[in-house]
Amino acid sequence: MELSHKDLLGIEQLTAQEISLILDTAVSMKEVSAREIKKVPTLRGKTIISMFYEPSTRTRTSFEIAGKRLSADVINISASSSSVVKGETLEDTGRNLQAMNPDLLIVRHACAGAPKLLADALPTPVINAGDGSHEHPTQALLDAFTIRERLETLAGRSVLIVGDILHSRVARSNILLLNKMGAAVRVCGPLTMMPRAVEQLGVEYVPCLTDAVRDADVIMMLRIQKERQQGARFPNEREYSRFFGLNRAVLRHARGDVLIMHPGPVNRGVEISPDVMSLPYSIILDQVTNGVAVRMALMYLLTGK
Amino acid sequence: MALLIRTARALDPSEGLDEILNILVEGGRITALGRDIEAPAGGDCDVIDAAGLIAAPGLIDMHTHLREPGQEYKETIASGARAAAAGGFTAVACMANTYPANDNASTTRYILERAREACVRVLPVAALTVGLKGTALTEMGDLKEAGAVALSDDGCSIADAQVMRLALEYARSFEMPVLCHCEDSSLSFGGVMHEGAVSAVLGLRPIAPAAEELIVQRDIALAEWVGHCVHIQHVSTAGSVRIIREAKARGVRVTAETAPHYFTLTDEAVRGFDTNTKMNPPLRSASDVAAIRQGLADGTIDVIASDHAPHSSLEKDVEFDHAAFGIVGLETMLPLTLALVSEGVLTLAQAVEKFTCNPAAVLGYGRARLKAGSVADITIIDPDMLWTLERGRLYSLSCNTPFFGRTFTGRAVYTIVGGTVVHALRA
Numbered sequence A: 001m002e003l004s005h006k007d008l009l010g011i012e013q014l015t016a017q018e019i020s021l022i023l024d025t026a027v028s029m030k031e032v033s034a035r036e037i038k039k040v041p042t043l044r045g046k047t048i049i050s051m052f053y054e055p056s057t058r059t060r061t062s063f064e065i066a067g068k069r070l071s072a073d074v075i076n077i078s079a080s081s082s083s084v085v086k087g088e089t090l091e092d093t094g095r096n097l098q099a100m101n102p103d104l105l106i107v108r109h110a111c112a113g114a115p116k117l118l119a120d121a122l123p124t125p126v127i128n129a130g131d132g133s134h135e136h137p138t139q140a141l142l143d144a145f146t147i148r149e150r151l152e153t154l155a156g157r158s159v160l161i162v163g164d165i166l167h168s169r170v171a172r173s174n175i176l177l178l179n180k181m182g183a184a185v186r187v188c189g190p191l192t193m194m195p196r197a198v199e200q201l202g203v204e205y206v207p208c209l210t211d212a213v214r215d216a217d218v219i220m221m222l223r224i225q226k227e228r229q230q231g232a233r234f235p236n237e238r239e240y241s242r243f244f245g246l247n248r249a250v251l252r253h254a255r256g257d258v259l260i261m262h263p264g265p266v267n268r269g270v271e272i273s274p275d276v277m278s279l280p281y282s283i284i285l286d287q288v289t290n291g292v293a294v295r296m297a298l299m300y301l302l303t304g305k
Numbered sequence B: 001m002a003l004l005i006r007t008a009r010a011l012d013p014s015e016g017l018d019e020i021l022n023i024l025v026e027g028g029r030i031t032a033l034g035r036d037i038e039a040p041a042g043g044d045c046d047v048i049d050a051a052g053l054i055a056a057p058g059l060i061d062m063h064t065h066l067r068e069p070g071q072e073y074k075e076t077i078a079s080g081a082r083a084a085a086a087g088g089f090t091a092v093a094c095m096a097n098t099y100p101a102n103d104n105a106s107t108t109r110y111i112l113e114r115a116r117e118a119c120v121r122v123l124p125v126a127a128l129t130v131g132l133k134g135t136a137l138t139e140m141g142d143l144k145e146a147g148a149v150a151l152s153d154d155g156c157s158i159a160d161a162q163v164m165r166l167a168l169e170y171a172r173s174f175e176m177p178v179l180c181h182c183e184d185s186s187l188s189f190g191g192v193m194h195e196g197a198v199s200a201v202l203g204l205r206p207i208a209p210a211a212e213e214l215i216v217q218r219d220i221a222l223a224e225w226v227g228h229c230v231h232i233q234h235v236s237t238a239g240s241v242r243i244i245r246e247a248k249a250r251g252v253r254v255t256a257e258t259a260p261h262y263f264t265l266t267d268e269a270v271r272g273f274d275t276n277t278k279m280n281p282p283l284r285s286a287s288d289v290a291a292i293r294q295g296l297a298d299g300t301i302d303v304i305a306s307d308h309a310p311h312s313s314l315e316k317d318v319e320f321d322h323a324a325f326g327i328v329g330l331e332t333m334l335p336l337t338l339a340l341v342s343e344g345v346l347t348l349a350q351a352v353e354k355f356t357c358n359p360a361a362v363l364g365y366g367r368a369r370l371k372a373g374s375v376a377d378i379t380i381i382d383p384d385m386l387w388t389l390e391r392g393r394l395y396s397l398s399c400n401t402p403f404f405g406r407t408f409t410g411r412a413v414y415t416i417v418g419g420t421v422v423h424a425l426r427a
């Protein structure tokens, strides 16, 4: 079986079978990362260009390590060094890079739909590494991989996502993926951070966090963009953490073995209290480890043929 | 001690009650109502002979300014509560434009602490935005936990529509009612009276009715979009009444209040440059007054609230342009409303609803009722008493009212809070 699309622009385009294929492939990729020599020749001679039009450390590094463990040549272009500052359009930048015959483009952009613009214009496969508030498919896949690793299966599980759903590409991709795989998704947060008609995304909105955590198998806390939204969509960190932050008092209403996830970087003491981050069932660092494996799998599936 | 209210016309529209009954109060609660209820044998029992009087559930004034903390020379929570009791009110909601503003849980707790010495119940309304500045949201969850019953930037309108939208959404997250002072200040800026024939004569800077109506329309549209309820404060124009009536017909969750001066006085009252005719929104035209009365009669306007706004001579004994907006109203609201009953605009039951179940529903306040088991907050009204408002006779610390010298019919003669008589005119 192979992926039916040239690109990975979002979870929306994937079938449940394709998601399973990616996750199954990632299992063997994870094994590579556990070896003493963490490199296989699979993508030797392939060129991967990652274009980050938005600052990111962990996602960019994760893609870079993934490419290198598969022996690909990985070139990073960041917004400040790219021709975007010289006034070139995104499409023209893409055509110029295309002229150098890359095998895969990885694109992060502040505008929803930007990776699709490139994917439509170029024959090279494109992986969306996050576009605006639209999708972040590799994050959702690594989250799914991490849950599957702990709970065997996604079907029938109950996943709670807490925070700024409105502006979160992580939440959008996760909701799509979890629904496709048969998990039930609940969301919680102030209404200022909920998309209109949030139920139509296939989730249940629960306003109160202590109610929302009840019987959840997994709690995903989203990062609060405090620099951008304080005062506007929530009064301040203190009130946010009191009503929508995860702490031990809230967890008393949850299952004892609930898994706690966060896409990072964490605002300690805001969305998650420090004592919760160190709990054994907090699998935030597993997510980071698995990100490399999932991205290796995608690189292989999109270019390896 | 027990209290027996004898042969009162017991009137509680929400309970469908309107009959001559005895009401027995023990331990702060109503323990029995009935024709044959008598004082318990042997025990101490005060008796109020209420023949010819009306007993209603304790009246609520959902719009007052008690000025504490910060402007205690105008009013304190204790003095405002005494004025409320004298006016027949057992509970008052107080707005957030104090100094400091009630925009944080500490101030809410301070108000409630001070209210423990007050003779009526005090329901703090907290600010929607920090400092009522219309930019940053307050800690609404924290404020609710501290005891705030609702949210309002009364005195100011939030100018930025996106801030208002987010405030409504955030308030909805915590199921907090939002009360809206509707004024487009870019239009009303500098104005001191209604824009009409009288302002044309007096040369005072005008406030167009549209300044109110634009924001009534906006806030209803925002409430409809985000799915929260809004309550429009001090409706003063015919246009606002029409907008609210249409919204209600459409099923929008909007409620509204007006103040007695908006159905009693017109902008003609401003002709003498009496600063006690300066309020915000301003006294409007005769056709606006007629529309307010129609809105009260047909239920478009749910609540009558005083907008009790005490100011001292420092703010009022000055040029009309420089005077502060607002008048005291707690002690004149009930008779001015009873005048609507005698004029046939409202039934007595409608008038009582606008002070009891309607404001309680807006605030989500578990109010008293006239039934066994209820907290004994009771207002006893003499509907026929003729009296004249004289200078020096107000309980409020301030005396900024245009109604001195006016003769009223009807008055609260007993105000009972938790079974205790806190105001008695006849005792």
Ligand SMILES: [Zn+2]
Pocket: B154, B155, B156, B181, B233, B234, B280, B281
């Ligand atoms: Zn106001």
